[in-house]
Structure formats: structure tokens, C-alpha cells
Amino acid sequence: MANIMYWEAIQRAHDEEMARDPMVICMGEDIGVAGGTYKATKGLYEKYGPLRVMDTPISEGGFTGLGIGASFLGVRPIIEIMSVNFAWLAMDQMFNSAAKVRYMSGGQLTAPCVFRSAGGAAHQLGAQHSARMEKVFMGIAGLRVVTASNPKQAYGLLKSAIRCDDPVFINEHELMYNMKGEVPDGEYFHPLEGSDIARAGTDVTLLGYNISVHWCLKAAEILDKQYGISAEVVDLYSLSPLDRAGIKKSVSKTHRAVIAEEDEAPVGVGSEVIAIINEECFFELDAAPVRVHSALVPQPYNHTLEKAAIPDHEDVVKAVLKLFGKA
Amino acid sequence: MKIDDKKRVLREMVLHRRFEERCYQAYIERKIGGFLHLYPGQEACCNGVMEAARPGHDYVITGYRDHVHAIKCGADPKEVMAELYGKETGSSKGRGGSMHIFDAAHHFMGGYALVGGPFPLAAGIAKAIQLKGGDEIAICFLGDAANNQGVFHETLNMAALWKLPVLFVCENNLYGIGTSIERSTAVVHQHKRVAAYNIPADECDGQDIDIVYEHARKAVDHVRSGNGPFFLELMTYRYRGHSMSDARSYRSREEEEVWKQRDPILMLRDRLITAGALTMAEFEALEKETDAYIENEVIKFAEESPEPRVEELEKYVFADRETQLPWLTGKAA
Numbered sequence: 001m002a003n004i005m006y007w008e009a010i011q012r013a014h015d016e017e018m019a020r021d022p023m024v025i026c027m028g029e030d031i032g033v034a035g036g037t038y039k040a041t042k043g044l045y046e047k048y049g050p051l052r053v054m055d056t057p058i059s060e061g062g063f064t065g066l067g068i069g070a071s072f073l074g075v076r077p078i079i080e081i082m083s084v085n086f087a088w089l090a091m092d093q094m095f096n097s098a099a100k101v102r103y104m105s106g107g108q109l110t111a112p113c114v115f116r117s118a119g120g121a122a123h124q125l126g127a128q129h130s131a132r133m134e135k136v137f138m139g140i141a142g143l144r145v146v147t148a149s150n151p152k153q154a155y156g157l158l159k160s161a162i163r164c165d166d167p168v169f170i171n172e173h174e175l176m177y178n179m180k181g182e183v184p185d186g187e188y189f190h191p192l193e194g195s196d197i198a199r200a201g202t203d204v205t206l207l208g209y210n211i212s213v214h215w216c217l218k219a220a221e222i223l224d225k226q227y228g229i230s231a232e233v234v235d236l237y238s239l240s241p242l243d244r245a246g247i248k249k250s251v252s253k254t255h256r257a258v259i260a261e262e263d264e265a266p267v268g269v270g271s272e273v274i275a276i277i278n279e280e281c282f283f284e285l286d287a288a289p290v291r292v293h294s295a296l297v298p299q300p301y302n303h304t305l306e307k308a309a310i311p312d313h314e315d316v317v318k319a320v321l322k323l324f325g326k327a
Numbered sequence: 328m329k330i331d332d333k334k335r336v337l338r339e340m341v342l343h344r345r346f347e348e349r350c351y352q353a354y355i356e357r358k359i360g361g362f363l364h365l366y367p368g369q370e371a372c373c374n375g376v377m378e379a380a381r382p383g384h385d386y387v388i389t390g391y392r393d394h395v396h397a398i399k400c401g402a403d404p405k406e407v408m409a410e411l412y413g414k415e416t417g418s419s420k421g422r423g424g425s426m427h428i429f430d431a432a433h434h435f436m437g438g439y440a441l442v443g444g445p446f447p448l449a450a451g452i453a454k455a456i457q458l459k460g461g462d463e464i465a466i467c468f469l470g471d472a473a474n475n476q477g478v479f480h481e482t483l484n485m486a487a488l489w490k491l492p493v494l495f496v497c498e499n500n501l502y503g504i505g506t507s508i509e510r511s512t513a514v515v516h517q518h519k520r521v522a523a524y525n526i527p528a529d530e531c532d533g534q535d536i537d538i539v540y541e542h543a544r545k546a547v548d549h550v551r552s553g554n555g556p557f558f559l560e561l562m563t564y565r566y567r568g569h570s571m572s573d574a575r576s577y578r579s580r581e582e583e584e585v586w587k588q589r590d591p592i593l594m595l596r597d598r599l600i601t602a603g604a605l606t607m608a609e610f611e612a613l614e615k616e617t618d619a620y621i622e623n624e625v626i627k628f629a630e631e632s633p634e635p636r637v638e639e640l641e642k643y644v645f646a647d648r649e650t651q652l653p654w655l656t657g658k659a660a
Contacts, residue, residue, distance in 0.1 A: 022458075051458065054489075056485070057481070057485065059478075061478050062478050062481025062484070062485055063447070063481075065447025066447045066454060066485060068448060068451055069388075070452065070454045072452060073452060075454070075455045092444065096441050096444060097448060102643050103422055104419060104424075104429075105423060106419035106429070107420065107642070107643040108429045108431040109429060142644050144645075160659075165650070165651060190657050192654055192657075194656075
């Protein structure tokens, strides 16, 4: 096991897959000569050259469509959209071309692309550089959506996404690239479907993904130490499809659920998870499930307002205490 | 083109025309649903370019007016018609419809229904060719209106920057849905717009197949020789409306008649008759023969083919699950 940073895990997955298969390429803004905004493609340009590590113009719709078109012929592009806020410009190609081509061609063409993009509120980046948009991607037929909460997942999910014949959107978070964690020394493929139990517990299920897994883990610690509540943390690394069986199993055991997301609430991961709970295990519930989420505002620049817009572990603790009638 | 080739192309163009006219009829009879965009009037464009290229070898991609391009690449007209009927035997198994004909085996990479959407896909196909080192080229057929999308410019920039083997064919039929080019586009002659990207471009009459062929040959040679992209604009006209719901209220019948005087099929027919290579009787027989083929084989096949099974509604959304299990479950060998 190596203890490496999140960005290093992503870089390693790129490097291994590009070394293995000459049809694996990567493309995006500043990913080559400049080494990548978050260093996720560091050193690849020097190793694989400009034909396979493509510094693109700032044309998200264009280069995303170009990567998708190449994938029709068996190229496996890893397409980095520098910030998920820019992905709106690429969504026509992602949704109308990549996600639908297999279906509308009756299985003749497939788009084995990986889209990687960083989102989330970082530090006062304002309304147009702070979006969380996973909810937009998870409603699209034909597109898989995964998101890693730690370096091991970041490495293993990218490896699997590159090999998978379906288009996969990987949601990353700007604040997580320097997070450290254990990654297996040998090749490792993380499943693209399912969920992980990040912490076992018995009294309440805390469901999170990406950065909110860490709020849930921190909340679980506080709940255990200060309130004697045993929380189970479920890591929903696959947002599409969501792990119905895993959600049902944990909530049926604990009978209570809190869903934490950095995205805004309307039509979000929380809405969808609660719908699944209703469909799968409504009569196992001892209390109505609760959502923890961001305020529905364009992200404010001001530091205090920004903090007020985004939830954290304290909001998860409060939600749990409310569930238990302790708040 | 040699005389024999011209005679073959005339046959094909008659098939293309009659196929489309038969689609019109089937649509009126409600056998075909959705949107239907027909090609009559523009036949010399697709045929002239593809005669200069290698159908089935070169990769072709286009918009929603796609039946003829698919057939020219090698798609079976029976399967194209079955697709319009929404049948399981259709080229896209009844899942695509008129705007989404595909025939990957013949390198017809599909019809797409977002105006301009195929531009970057075509460049991507060219990128794949470049990586693999093949001698194919990518050919992107789109209308003039597509050039007002942002991806047009984004794609031209990247194609020129990376010297991608892609030929952009602009079938300038003077209307974007129901708005004339003068009313939507500051520059009517589209080839002038690509000069900004240092992409060589050419414009010619799109009604005369001999002219299209001569210009296309130079364009194809340029791209296939590794010189990067080329842009060929063909001035043409669609006889019918944008789609079936279009009553053509935005243009005059007189204007349409002027264009019909220069019909691509009749011009080629008359040229062959003048050269002594064809008689009017032979041409009339060809039309009858074509209609009989369409009726007795193409329509019959579409009519008699089975519907897709409702149990297979979700088939083709994702790759076949069994083949993907190592990545879905993480249990890679």
C-alpha cells in the first residue's frame, strides 16, 4: 500500500492505462505541457507526446465532441473538463452524442469515453466556478456517473471507467486533490456499481458521496463519542446507477437515514435516495429520512455567505439529533 | 467519371429520389412517424462527393437528412425503410428512426439531430484515423445552417490545428428550417467563412454531378494526402420543406421552379442521352424498375418485418452487461 494523494492516484491510473493501450488518450485544457490544473495528468505529455496527451483550445463543446467521435472507432479518450461549471458547454455532446449513440444506433456504435471534471465550492470562487452538478448527469440514460471519496477509489474507479465500454462521468472535487490515502501497490479495479460501507453502525445510516462522505464520517465520530449514537456511513461512489440493494440493506438495519450532499436540494441525490428508500424499505423506517444539502443560491463570493450556503459535518450531526428527538 | 459510372450513378440517384418520394407517401399514410426530412433536389451532392471518395471505406457522418447518405455508403434500402417503419429489422433496430440511420459496417457513422452536432464527432473520427494510421478520411455532410453553431468554429479550429483528415461538405440549400440564409447568416457563401482557420475551401454548383465530382476529387485528394481538412461548399436546393410539417410559406413556387429546371437527375439523364449512352425509353424503364423494386422489396420488407419486443425496451442503453462485469463489479481477472 502506498500513501498517495488523490491527484497522484488519478495520474497513476492514466499512466498505467496509457502504457497498456495505445488507444487510451487524454485531452483537455492545460493538461499537457502545463501538467494539468490539478496535476492529474502530470508528466504524461513528456511520456506519451502531443498526439495522445492533447492540450485543447478552450472549446469544451468542440473537444468533448471530438473525443466522443474518436471513441466511436475504439479510441478511449479521458476527457478532462477543467471545471464542471464549463461542462454545460459540453453537455450537448455528452448527452446527445455519447450517452445516446448506442441506443439510437441499435447497438452498432458505442462511446467508451471517460469525462472527468472538478466541481464543488472551493474557496470563494463565486457563482460560475463553484457549481455541483452531479444531479444533472445522473438523470441521463446511457451515462454512468461515479465519484470517489478517497485516493483508492479515485484510482480504481478511473481504471474501471477507462476499460468500460459505456461512457462514464467522473465527478471530482476541487478541495480533495491533495487528500492522502492508501492505494494498493498492484493494479486495482474499483467496481463502477454498488456502494461501500465506510463505517459500520447500527442506529442510523448516513449516506454521502465524494466530499460529503467525510462530513458523514466526522459526524459519525461525534455522534458516537458525544451522544452514544452508532452511525453507519454508506459511500455512494456510484451515483448512476444508485445502489438500491445497498441503500435498502443499511436502512433496513438502522431504520433511520440522513442523506448529505453538497449539491442543492431540489432534484438532487437526496431526493433520489429518499425515493429509493420509499420504494425499497418504507416500512422499515422509524422516522422520515432527512436531507442535508446546500442552499439554492448561486454560490456567493463573500466568505461568510459562502459558508452559510454549504453544509458540513455539523449539519449532519444536527439532522441526526433531530431524527432522535434530541434537538 | 466514365460513362459506365455515370449510368450506374444515374440508377442510384433515381433510387434515391424514388425512395424519398415513397417515404413521403408512407408518411402521409402514417406508416412512418416522427420527423421526416427528405433529400430530393440535393442528390448530386452526396453522389458526386462519394463517387470521388470510397463509400464503405471512408467514414461518413451527417445530420438528420440522412437516408440517402446511408444508402450511398452501402446501407440496404430495405433496412433503412424498415427503420423508418420502426421495425426490429431496421438499420438501428427501430430505436433510431429517420434522423438516426446508422450502418457501422459500411462506415456510415450516423445521422444526428442536433444541428451542427456532427462537426466535432467528424473531427474525432478523423483523430482516430490519425492515431490508427489508416488511409480512410472522415466526411462530414451538413447544411449551411449548421455553420451558425459554435461547434462549427471550434471544430474548424481543432481540425486545422491538428491537421485532421476530415472533409467538410456544406450542402448549402439556402434555408435553415424556414429561414433563408440571407436572413440568418451574415455571409451567404459559406466557404469564405473557413478562411479564418487557414482551411482550404472551394465552392461549386451542387446540382451538376460532373461539377461536384470534379471539385470533390480535388478535395478528397487533398485530405487523403495528409494535408489536413478541406471545406467544400455545394450550392443546392431541397424541393420539399425542411420536414413534413413545413408548408414552405417562406419561399415562392416560382423560386422552386427555377431550381427544378436544373434538376440533378434530369441533367445527368439528358447528358447521357446526348452522348448516346442512354435512351428516354431506357430511362423510363429504369424509373419503373426502381419503383417496382421499392414496392416489391423495400416496402414489402418494412411492412412484413416484426416490431421490436417491448421486453427489449432497455436493450442498447448500456453495453451488454455480461461483457462489462469485470468493471461493474471490480472483479477483473
